[in-house]
Amino acid sequence: MKLTYIFHSGFVLETERSILVFDYWMDPANVMESVLQSEKPLYVFSSHFHEDHFTRDIFEWRKHKEDITYILSKDILRHRRAGKMEADAWLAKGASWSDGLVSVKALGSTDSGVSWIVETEGKRIFHAGDLNNWYARFLPEVVLGQTIYSEEIEEDIDPIAHEKQYLGELKDIRKVADGFDVVMFPIDGRIGNGYTLGGRQFIERFKVGLFVPMHFVVSGFESSWRMKEFTDEMDIPFWEITKEGDTIEI
Numbered sequence: 001m002k003l004t005y006i007f008h009s010g011f012v013l014e015t016e017r018s019i020l021v022f023d024y025w026m027d028p029a030n031v032m033e034s035v036l037q038s039e040k041p042l043y044v045f046s047s048h049f050h051e052d053h054f055t056r057d058i059f060e061w062r063k064h065k066e067d068i069t070y071i072l073s074k075d076i077l078r079h080r081r082a083g084k085m086e087a088d089a090w091l092a093k094g095a096s097w098s099d100g101l102v103s104v105k106a107l108g109s110t111d112s113g114v115s116w117i118v119e120t121e122g123k124r125i126f127h128a129g130d131l132n133n134w135y136a137r138f139l140p141e142v143v144l145g146q147t148i149y150s151e152e153i154e155e156d157i158d159p160i161a162h163e164k165q166y167l168g169e170l171k172d173i174r175k176v177a178d179g180f181d182v183v184m185f186p187i188d189g190r191i192g193n194g195y196t197l198g199g200r201q202f203i204e205r206f207k208v209g210l211f212v213p214m215h216f217v218v219s220g221f222e223s224s225w226r227m228k229e230f231t232d233e234m235d236i237p238f239w240e241i242t243k244e245g246d247t248i249e250i
Contacts, residue, residue, distance in 0.1 A: 135162045
């Protein structure tokens with residue numbers, strides 16, 4: 001398989017028989033031009049309606065390629081970002097879809113939408129969407145049962161309850177699979193202290209063939225490499241992405 005970084009949480013995974021595109025938003029390196037010229041069937045995933053994970057531009061690809069299957073999170077439909085007939089499958093947590101070549105299971109998130117488990121050609125792929133322990137930096141200072149104000153989102157939050165939800169989602173994922181050949185997961189330095197905690201908690205619970213950071217576009221490529229210290233400790237390969245359009249053979 002060949003994995004290509006597009007931007008933010010967007011990736012192209014090319015296998016022997018198909019091409020998978022996850023959470024396309026922007027394409028600074030023009031990765032999709034060659035993808036759309038391929039004769040392989042194309043499967044397009046969007047994990048939720050946020051503009052950095054879904055854009056209506058993906059539907060323009062139909063003008064250039066016929067064999068495209070759109071598998072989208074149901075919250076995109078609920079927020080009226082797309083019409084019901086524009087996707088081939090609308091999945092919420094717990095739902096599945098398969099065409100014989102690609103099998104998909106939608107799991108939960110600690111934000112909007114879903115995370116994805118995709119199985120194809122004997123490989124199992126995980127794309128987290130916005131699943132993460134987003135408020136990890138508040139954990140050392142919060143008291144059980146109390147909330148704390150987050151200036152970033154201008155809301156009172158309960159980091160302990162949020163972490164409990166996150167670990168619960170991991171438990172639900174574990175019921176479906178205990179390991180993945182490739183994991184794409186948010187390592188976002190904007191979280192502040194402890195921004196790798198969600199990733200560390202994930203690799204403690206699952207066997208991982210390759211850990212791929214994402215969602216780091218604001219804090220920069222090198223910020224995502226911080227996770228490598230922890231994957232190295234567990235002998236898990238880590239992809240140090242350096243630019244848009246980077247590729248790795250798996």
